[in-house]
Amino acid sequence: MTTSAVEATPYNFAYLDEQTKRMIRRAILKGIAIPGYQVPFASREMPMPYGWGTGGVQITAAIIGPDDVLKVIDQGADDTTNAVAIRGFFARTAGVATTTQTGEASIIQTRHRIPEQPLQSDQVLVFQVPIPEPLRFLEPRETETRKMHALEEYGIMHVKLYEDIARHGHIATTYAYPVLVDGRYVMDPSPIPKFDNPKLHQSDALLLFGAGREQRIYAIPPHTDVVSLDFEDYPFEVQTFDEPCAICGTRGTYLDEIITDDKGGRMFVCSDTDFCERQVARNQGVQNQSSAAASEKTEMTDA
Amino acid sequence: MSDILESPRPAAGGAALAGGFAQPVVDAQFVFRSVMEAFSRPGRSIALPTRVAPPPPLTAEAGAIALALFDQDTPIWCDAPLAGDPALRNWLAFHTGAPVASGPDQAAFALISACDRMPSLSGFAQGTAEYPDRSTTLIMMVDTLMSRDIVRLEGPGIEETETIAPAPLPVNFRDQVRANHALFPRGVDILFASPGKIAALPRSTRIRANASREG
Numbered sequence: 001m002t003t004s005a006v007e008a009t010p011y012n013f014a015y016l017d018e019q020t021k022r023m024i025r026r027a028i029l030k031g032i033a034i035p036g037y038q039v040p041f042a043s044r045e046m047p048m049p050y051g052w053g054t055g056g057v058q059i060t061a062a063i064i065g066p067d068d069v070l071k072v073i074d075q076g077a078d079d080t081t082n083a084v085a086i087r088g089f090f091a092r093t094a095g096v097a098t099t100t101q102t103g104e105a106s107i108i109q110t111r112h113r114i115p116e117q118p119l120q121s122d123q124v125l126v127f128q129v130p131i132p133e134p135l136r137f138l139e140p141r142e143t144e145t146r147k148m149h150a151l152e153e154y155g156i157m158h159v160k161l162y163e164d165i166a167r168h169g170h171i172a173t174t175y176a177y178p179v180l181v182d183g184r185y186v187m188d189p190s191p192i193p194k195f196d197n198p199k200l201h202q203s204d205a206l207l208l209f210g211a212g213r214e215q216r217i218y219a220i221p222p223h224t225d226v227v228s229l230d231f232e233d234y235p236f237e238v239q240t241f242d243e244p245c246a247i248c249g250t251r252g253t254y255l256d257e258i259i260t261d262d263k264g265g266r267m268f269v270c271s272d273t274d275f276c277e278r279q280v281a282r283n284q285g286v287q288n289q290s291s292a293a294a295s296e297k298t299e300m301t302d303a
Numbered sequence: 304m305s306d307i308l309e310s311p312r313p314a315a316g317g318a319a320l321a322g323g324f325a326q327p328v329v330d331a332q333f334v335f336r337s338v339m340e341a342f343s344r345p346g347r348s349i350a351l352p353t354r355v356a357p358p359p360p361l362t363a364e365a366g367a368i369a370l371a372l373f374d375q376d377t378p379i380w381c382d383a384p385l386a387g388d389p390a391l392r393n394w395l396a397f398h399t400g401a402p403v404a405s406g407p408d409q410a411a412f413a414l415i416s417a418c419d420r421m422p423s424l425s426g427f428a429q430g431t432a433e434y435p436d437r438s439t440t441l442i443m444m445v446d447t448l449m450s451r452d453i454v455r456l457e458g459p460g461i462e463e464t465e466t467i468a469p470a471p472l473p474v475n476f477r478d479q480v481r482a483n484h485a486l487f488p489r490g491v492d493i494l495f496a497s498p499g500k501i502a503a504l505p506r507s508t509r510i511r512a513n514a515s516r517e518g
Contacts, residue, residue: 013328013329018327018328018331019374019375019376021331021335022331022373022374023374023376025335025339026372026377026411027436028339029338029342029372029492030436030438030492032342033492033505033506033507034435034436034487034505034506035507037435037436037488039436040436062335065332065336066329146434147433150432150433151432182507184487184488185488202462206339220459221343221344221459221507222343222344222460223459223460223461223462224459224460225459
């Protein structure tokens with residue numbers, strides 16, 4: 001398996017050359033040792049445009065091995081352009097197995113979501129990050145933001161959240177909601193909805209973040225305290241939805257709005273397509289089971 | 304150059320060329336994932352089976368880590384028993400191309416074989432407040448990870464508590480590790496390499512005060 005996977009392709013295994021992988025691997029190790037700190041790295045040009053996940057792709061390429069099973073999601077979906085392209089990229093250049101099932105993957109590369117199904121300790125979640133610096137829109141100079149991180153000077157971020165409240169009556173940040181990692185670094189969790197922020201806290205899985213254009217890698221090790229910034233009188237809250245998913249009927253998942261016609265018709269469905277499909281299959285299984293039980297009226301030995 | 308000419312050519316050359324990864328791409332990835340797992344779960348022993356065969360006193364595990372992570376961009380520092388061995392120097396030079404650091408405070412990686420006589424952690428590169436990643440990663444070759452001198456750990460990567468018990472270590476190692484953590488986010492990161500197993504002690508890890516005997 002290993003030999004054929006490496007030799008059967010005209011590409012270097014997982015596209016990147018070995019020296020680039022070593023450089024990225026060293027940055028990943030420093031990132032894990034300093035949770036939430038953005039490690040600079042010499043990001044390479046990848047055969048896809050910036051903004052399509054070049055940072056995440058480089059991390060995945062540096063960590064993936066022949067035995068890994070890769071899942072790629074884009075806003076929760078396995079079947080959107082970005083996810084299909086990146087999955088195909090690694091199937092071709094690394095010869096690895098791919099999956100859409102969250103539970104079967106050893107590496108999950110994601111754009112802007114964390115899967116609904118809780119991750120396991122043997123999984124790694126790789127985030128694609130557009131702007132890694134949480135202070136960037138408040139302070140455009142890298143020299144200054146670096147100093148602010150060094151001095152743990154994060155007052156400006158709280159002022160920003162306060163201004164949200166003054167203007168809108170609540171904290172209006174709904175995605176890329178800033179977090180404090182292990183009580184030290186304020187970090188941008190990438191543009192995941194704040195609905196997913198609680199999953200960062202004490203995660204069983206290692207979380208790696210890659211920003212290709214901005215040339216930064218950072219990490220949250222498993223079982224690390226990750227606190228979403230807030231105020232005592234305006235505590236952090238996640239989005240809630242009034243309706244269940246229109247496809248699988250599950251409540252408590254993150255929903256996407258789908259416009260169905262030009263007359264204002266809309267539906268809300270799970271953004272995590274794998275989760276939604278499995279819920280549908282489970283519902284059908286329960287229906288089949290109950291209808292079978294009703295028709296036969298036999299004694300059930302196992303549920 | 305003079306080293307190479309003076310040393311018995313065939314033996315030294317052969318030794319320097321042999322003992323690397325059998326499959327450099329796959330083996331480096333495997334070793335890196337083991338190291339990443341170790342850093343993600345500080346203190347936990349991670350199996351590292353390897354057939355890398357560096358010249359002694361460099362161990363197979365430390366040699367494999369060196370091959371996976373060192374290259375021309377990483378100045379390395381070796382402690383006296385390693386630095387004094389030309390065969391080892393040639394082996395590292397051939398397989399990794401890593402330059403020798405002018406001092407421990409200039410090193411990206413440090414290879415340490417005599418851990419009980421090693422220099423203080425504060426002598427290595429600590430990184431800066433703005434770039435704490437520019438610090439030394441120490442690869443310490445220990446005889447065991449399961450000595451009787453058990454240290455309890457907590458921090459990122461550790462669910463409740465974890466224990467680690469490498470030996471041999473310098474007498475005041477706990478105090479050094481505490482001081483190293485107190486510098487956070489600056490400080491060094493440590494990777495223990497014992498026969499068949501590795502374990503990490505990154506700067507983020509705290510030593511728990513406990514009742515067991517102090518080192």
